[in-house]
Amino acid sequence: MELQDVGTIVFTGDSVTDCGRRADPRGIGRGYVRMIEQELGDPAPRIINTGLSGDRLVDLERRWPGDVVAHHAGLVSVLIGINDTWRRFDRGMPSPVPEFEARYDRLLTTLDGPRLVLVEPFVLPVSPDQEGWRPDVEERIAVVHRLAARHGAVLVTADRELRKRAEEVGAATLADDGVHPTDEGHRTLAEVWLETVRTASPA
Numbered sequence: 001m002e003l004q005d006v007g008t009i010v011f012t013g014d015s016v017t018d019c020g021r022r023a024d025p026r027g028i029g030r031g032y033v034r035m036i037e038q039e040l041g042d043p044a045p046r047i048i049n050t051g052l053s054g055d056r057l058v059d060l061e062r063r064w065p066g067d068v069v070a071h072h073a074g075l076v077s078v079l080i081g082i083n084d085t086w087r088r089f090d091r092g093m094p095s096p097v098p099e100f101e102a103r104y105d106r107l108l109t110t111l112d113g114p115r116l117v118l119v120e121p122f123v124l125p126v127s128p129d130q131e132g133w134r135p136d137v138e139e140r141i142a143v144v145h146r147l148a149a150r151h152g153a154v155l156v157t158a159d160r161e162l163r164k165r166a167e168e169v170g171a172a173t174l175a176d177d178g179v180h181p182t183d184e185g186h187r188t189l190a191e192v193w194l195e196t197v198r199t200a201s202p203a
Helices: 032-040 057-067 082-091 097-109 134-151 158-169 183-198
Strands: 008-013 046-049 075-079 115-119 154-156
Touching (some): 008 057, 032 046, 097 134, 115 134, 115 183, 134 154
Parallel strands (some): 008 046, 115 154
């Protein structure tokens, strides 16, 4: 896919995408979204970051019309799901996987026109309790795979690639709390996103 031709790219999701964008005068943040923008160079498509720290899918659903649909982007990239797992385990806030899938499907159905990029949620366990998250995370990853196939989206296998990288450098090198990427983690995520999207077939 030729990214310079898409016009506007909206990145949305949770804190992994947010990464300080609300304190950034340009609204891009300091994470993988900025790294992607820098790699695209000039002329680059217009980049909009609407990630919001702490969001579960239900939270993203509430702001979807204004933060995603309203921008009429040529490409929309979504990375969401880890907080649906995390809040289940640390606060007892349920997010049943069938409801998660149905809600995610409804959101994607509202978009008519843009190319879609769906990014796997991920966890790189740095503590025993996070090892216990894996089955729930893997169910949500399976949802993302099904939705990518259903909606003709580009699938970015972030969990798989970050875990492979973690075997070489250690999980904490990529996400010192298992969830929020370090600079190295964001760099790896940006590289995986760019390689996957650039090699995807045109619409």
